[in-house]
Amino acid sequence: MHSVLDRALDCVVGALGKTTDTTGVTLHRSPDTGRARLADRAFDFNSAVPSGVRLEMLTDATELELDARLTVVLPLGMPSTGSAFDLVVDGELREPVVATEQSPIDPAFFDPATGSPEAGPAEPATVRFRIGPRAGERRVEIWLPVTPAVTLIDVRVPDGASVRPAPPSGPLWVHYGSSISQCSDADRPTATWPAAVARSAGRSLVNLGLGGQCQLDPFMARAVRDLPASAISLELGINVHNADSMRERAFVPAFHGFLDTIRDGHPSTPVLVISPIVCPAAEQRPGPTLVGPDGMVRTVDRPVELALGALTLARIRALLSEHVEQRRKDDDDRLQLMDGTTLFGPDDVADLPDGLHPNAAGYARMAERFLPLSFGGAGAFG
Structure with a gap:
């Protein structure tokens, strides 16, 4: 050898x-x-x-x-x-x-x-x-x-x-997200939901799903901007909630700034924004989140006076929906929104062992649901 x-x-x-x-x-x-x-x-x-x-x-x-x-x-x-x-x-x-x-x-x-x-x-x-x-x-x-x-x-x-x-396996799909996209609980590398979708759709994948780190960092927006992507997806919101890193006032312009940077390099590339999947502890309560002694994710109690502008997952989904629609009205018709609960919702929580991260079966289900909504004939990238 x-x-x-x-x-x-x-x-x-x-x-x-x-x-x-x-x-x-x-x-x-x-x-x-x-x-x-x-x-x-x-x-x-x-x-x-x-x-x-x-x-x-x-x-x-x-x-x-x-x-x-x-x-x-x-x-x-x-x-x-x-x-x-x-x-x-x-x-x-x-x-x-x-x-x-x-x-x-x-x-x-x-x-x-x-x-x-x-x-x-x-x-x-x-x-x-x-x-x-x-x-x-x-x-x-x-x-x-x-x-x-x-x-x-x-x-x-x-x-x-x-x-x-080897030559590329297909057109480049760039995906940015959180641990929900890094998928460390998948049972093999090709069983993460982005990898499974990419292989089924004949796409070459760059997976920028980073556990805990989907914070709309400007340098990550520039990285997406500079890649020769034919399709871009952004799974947003859960890490902002987990870390309690932004309130509404900061989250909205950070979201627009992230997309503005991507559009500098990809003015007409299809971009799909994916709002958070279900997380029962965080739906109506702001972050930060911690892991309890039972291994389950929980939110932290805070005084009511400190909750003004703090983000719940329900509010993050509403903001993403509102501001994607605003950008579409501003002539960005290549931008679309996917409600994350259509990929993994309240009926799927049995496959959410820590209350936050899907297990291997959950990731397989996410791939099955995402594929026709994205790379199918009528999907976001179809």
């Missing part, structure tokens, strides 16, 4: 940046400059979780090995089920390959006041993909995991074999 790491990095699809140090190469789903200026641990971690990031290559290799450091958020001492990789050969999805070697970090790592620990010790994982007997070049996709942050250390193929970038 010989290393093809540099060539494999040329085959990466779905990442916007990367950092290289003595431990390897970390692929990021955010621009390097914006991330550095923000300097936020939680943002950095979720940017390095490669949801939707994959290697798309043409290769005559019969097998491929990948060395990676997999860092997971897990209370130290808690067991993990491992990290799943997906292999697709000439369009055929194979069984997932699961790596169990992981480096845990405690959730307290993200609290700057705790002096929390770095990643716990673990050997890098070596993941082997059996592509099959050589029959000339084949299109091979390796979808990286959706739960850990991943640092690539090496990629190897048998002596005499080679890899080169």
Whole structure:
């Protein structure tokens, strides 16, 4: 076997940046400059979780090995089920390959006041993909995991074999959102709802769903603006509520500013705004949200006098509906709104184990519902 790491990095699809140090190469789903200026641990971690990031290559290799450091958020001492990789050969999805070697970090790592620990010790994982007997070049996709942050250390193929970038799998769909779009509870990389939709619709995906980080950051708007997208979707609102990061006065202009920036680069590209899916604890109560001892999401009580202008999910949906309609009246007829509760609503809460995040079955249902409403003949991108 010989290393093809540099060539494999040329085959990466779905990442916007990367950092290289003595431990390897970390692929990021955010621009390097914006991330550095923000300097936020939680943002950095979720940017390095490669949801939707994959290697798309043409290769005559019969097998491929990948060395990676997999860092997971897990209370130290808690067991993990491992990290799943997906292999697709000439369009055929194979069984997932699961790596169990992981480096845990405690959730307290993200609290700057705790002096929390770095990643716990673990050997890098070596993941082997059996592509099959050589029959000339084949299109091979390796979808990286959706739960850990991943640092690539090496990629190897048998002596005499080679890899080169494959052509795009279809027109580019760029999706921006929250953990509901990062989908760390999906049971495999191709089972996140954006990945499932993209594969069914014949689209190449860039998934900018970042857990906890969908805050209408201007540098993320510029990232969407600068990508050659043929379709754009924006799943908005839940993280603004979770963090209690904006009140109505700030949320409305931030929403318009985000869209204005995107329209600078995409004046006529279809854009679909998706309002929040159901979250029972947050429907009629403003944030912030915390996780209780039972593992369920709950809101924080606040004095009535501090609630003026605070955002509930019901209010966020109403504002998004009102201001999308305003922009449409201002001649942006390529902008549409999807009510998030049509993707995952009150009848689906049994698949909302923590009251906020769908489980694997919930994400599958979201994909089934989103596909005809977006890439179907009469859908937003049809």
